[in-house]
Amino acid sequence: MKRRQLLGGLGVALLSPFSGSSLGQYVLPPGQVRLVFNENPYGPSPRAIAAVNDVVALSAYYPDSPTDFPILDDLTKAIAQRHGLASENLLVSSGSNEALQAAILAYGDKGKILVPGLTYDAHLHYAKQLGIDIISVPLRSDLQIDLDAMSAIVDDTVSLVYLANPNNPTGLPIDTTALRQFCRRVGKRTLVIVDEAYNELATSPSDQSMVDLVRDNQNVLITRTFSKIFGMAGMRVGYALGQPETIAKVSNTLMAWPNGIGLTAAYHSYLDEEFIAFSRQKILEGRAMVNATLQRSGVTPVPSQTNFVFADIGIESTEFVARMADRNVLIRGGYAGYPTHIRISMGKLEDLNIFDRVFSEVYAASR
Numbered sequence: 348m349k350r351r352q353l354l355g356g357l358g359v360a361l362l363s364p365f366s367g368s369s370l371g372q373y374v375l376p377p378g379q380v381r382l383v384f385n386e387n388p389y390g391p392s393p394r395a396i397a398a399v400n401d402v403v404a405l406s407a408y409y410p411d412s413p414t415d416f417p418i419l420d421d422l423t424k425a426i427a428q429r430h431g432l433a434s435e436n437l438l439v440s441s442g443s444n445e446a447l448q449a450a451i452l453a454y455g456d457k458g459k460i461l462v463p464g465l466t467y468d469a470h471l472h473y474a475k476q477l478g479i480d481i482i483s484v485p486l487r488s489d490l491q492i493d494l495d496a497m498s499a500i501v502d503d504t505v506s507l508v509y510l511a512n513p514n515n516p517t518g519l520p521i522d523t524t525a526l527r528q529f530c531r532r533v534g535k536r537t538l539v540i541v542d543e544a545y546n547e548l549a550t551s552p553s554d555q556s557m558v559d560l561v562r563d564n565q566n567v568l569i570t571r572t573f574s575k576i577f578g579m580a581g582m583r584v585g586y587a588l589g590q591p592e593t594i595a596k597v598s599n600t601l602m603a604w605p606n607g608i609g610l611t612a613a614y615h616s617y618l619d620e621e622f623i624a625f626s627r628q629k630i631l632e633g634r635a636m637v638n639a640t641l642q643r644s645g646v647t648p649v650p651s652q653t654n655f656v657f658a659d660i661g662i663e664s665t666e667f668v669a670r671m672a673d674r675n676v677l678i679r680g681g682y683a684g685y686p687t688h689i690r691i692s693m694g695k696l697e698d699l700n701i702f703d704r705v706f707s708e709v710y711a712a713s714r
């Protein structure tokens with residue numbers, strides 16, 4: 348009998364982390380509205396939670412035995428199949444951040460890394476620790492990534508180019524045609540990483556994705572995550588798609604071993620179409636609410652295609668963010684080069700109602 352079947356009958360109790368248990372209070376202090384890390388509080392999917400419930404008691408065992416616990420294989424095949432790729436085109440990592448760091452470790456010895464002037468940067472701190480130079484190319488005045496300027500400085504001393512599409516913290520997608528041309532041209536000289544953490548929230552996810560370039564044997568590495576639309580940030584599962592030799596090279600530098608609970612939840616979330624549609628709809632609804640809140644105060648939001656909104660509030664953001672935090676509403680500010688911009692992540696709609704009230708009051712009092 349398979350372990351999965353055996354455990355199905357045990358009825359292992361698992362508390363939802365947000366069920367009001369003491370663990371819930373540990374993760375989220377009571378009354379706090381947390382709109383700061385681009386999480387998705389509508390996850391994980393109910394099917395993922397139920398599946399985890401079935402396997403959590405198996406956590407005594409390493410989750411990569413192909414006969415007893417083939418979940419990594421199941422997940423890899425499900426993702427590869429959906430993208431029309433082979434399992435050799437894919438690696439699963441501990442959050443997409445691990446795949447990004449592993450790529451930096453695998454390729455960084457060749458030379459510097461080219462990135463947009465304002466973008467997601469947790470993995471870039473890791474590159475700095477490794478002593479790799481980061482060349483940061485300023486955004487255009489419309490906050491778009493300047494692909495022409497980046498392309499112009501790619502030479503043989505660049506080990507890789509990193510782009511996020513849509514970008515964080517702006518929420519803006521990159522023009523699809525221009526990005527596709529960039530990847531084809533620049534990929535001839537160096538690896539191009541396209542971080543698609545927020546792809547499922549874009550207006551037209553499959554058209555805006557660069558995964559077709561993997562199918563067309565181009566030198567790109569696409570990263571994706573279960574932290575955003577799937578609402579599983581705490582379970583740390585992401586993946587990367589690329590040419591088999593790129594995947595093999597990056598896999599060699601991964602550090603974490605597969606996490607069985609996370610893989611199980613990821614697999615079942617991936618197949619839970621109903622949850623994915625629900626999650627997207629709630630996030631888009633929330634985004635419209637946040638846009639309306641900002642506009643009512645005379646602030647123009649950047650048109651986001653993600654689960655966060657970036658906006659220039661015209662006053663110094665660090666102080667403003669601290670005043671919001673005093674009212675128990677956490678948002679982000681203090682972006683280098685963008686001292687008057689804030690970023691608001693989507694929370695549950697009830698939290699966004701609190702944001703609406705607190706933002707309007709604090710903003711009116713700050714001007």
Ligand SMILES: Cc1ncc(COP(=O)(O)O)c(C=O)c1O
Nearest residue numbers: 442443444467515544572574585
């Ligand atoms: C653009 C982007 N990439 C990657 C990540 C990392 O996500 P994770 O490691 O949870 O997959 C984030 C997290 O906010 C992000 O904004």
